[in-house]
Amino acid sequence: MLIKLVKPKPTLPLTSLVGQFANTTPIPRKLSSLPKVVDVSPEEKSSGKLTWKNLELATRALHHDGLVVLENAISHSKLDFLNEKMVRDARILQDM
Numbered sequence: 001m002l003i004k005l006v007k008p009k010p011t012l013p014l015t016s017l018v019g020q021f022a023n024t025t026p027i028p029r030k031l032s033s034l035p036k037v038v039d040v041s042p043e044e045k046s047s048g049k050l051t052w053k054n055l056e057l058a059t060r061a062l063h064h065d066g067l068v069v070l071e072n073a074i075s076h077s078k079l080d081f082l083n084e085k086m087v088r089d090a091r092i093l094q095d096m
Contacts, residue, residue, distance in 0.1 A: 035065060038057050038058045038069065040054065040070050
């Protein structure tokens with residue numbers, strides 16, 4: 001399942017910068033073309049909590065890329081049910 005959360009990045013106007021840094025251009029970040037995937041273990045899934053390691057990986061990926069995939073976090077039957085509902089809704093909207 002792909003969950004995308006977009007958090008606006010704070011920026012400072014160049015006029016607020018002083019000295020030698022006022023005329024520099026920002027260094028572009030290299031963004032990955034594929035989202036980071038964190039595999040959720042059966043134990044994590046049953047407890048409803050990620051381990052500290054996976055939580056750290058997911059948080060870093062979310063902060064860096066704006067999205068993270070938590071693999072196997074939701075059962076396929078629930079995803080299938082949601083997909084059927086979304087397809088029905090899309091067809092209704094398409095016919096409008």
